[in-house]
Amino acid sequence: AQSVTQPDIHITVSEGASLELRCNYSYGATPYLFWYVQSPGQGLQLLLKYFSGDTLVQGIKGFEAEFKRSQSSFNLRKPSVHWSDAAEYFCAVGAGTGTASKLTFGTGTRLQVTL
């Protein structure tokens, strides 16, 4: 069965600093990979996704992620964090007979931004 690991439960960065959130997956075939952001009490917002092609994916709000098959990773990056980026970030893999819609989520990383 597929699984997703987000090793960092909580990360604190200063506003303007760069950010990298780690995500590792376990899946036997080519995965569909997603990053979502969730503000407190809110639903999920899709930041970016990887289905195929260019392994460097650009998303909304200045985020990007790189798919590295050799490392089974899909880390999320942002060159300069804004205070409004403080939220919970979830990495997810679409799996199960190749479906992109049935998702397994990681445990999430809570991002705190200090001014």
Place this chain on the structure above:
Amino acid sequence: GAVVSQHPSRVICKSGTSVKIECRSLDFQATTMFWYRQFPKQSLMLMATSNEGSKATYEQGVEKDKFLINHASLTLSTLTVTSAHPEDSSFYICSASAGAWNTEAFFGQGTRLTVV
């Protein structure tokens, strides 16, 4: 982009009563819908997958008699929490997919259920 509407956004109910949550795809036909549950400060766990016109498939450990899922049309799926108890309090989120294997699902806004 595709829009999925979930209603209500918040509900408080008394212990022992039932609560129905609706998930609607507003601008596409959703052949498959998914229901997730999120406990406070935890991740989302898939509860069940529903395909239009057929019975839902529940994940291991999810009580199908407690969490009734109906997907009677291509734009609507409902989750009914029957005989709710405080331990059912949680955040429930649906997602909807047009069904192709390489089609992503779109998420509703979620429903915060509090059972008192």
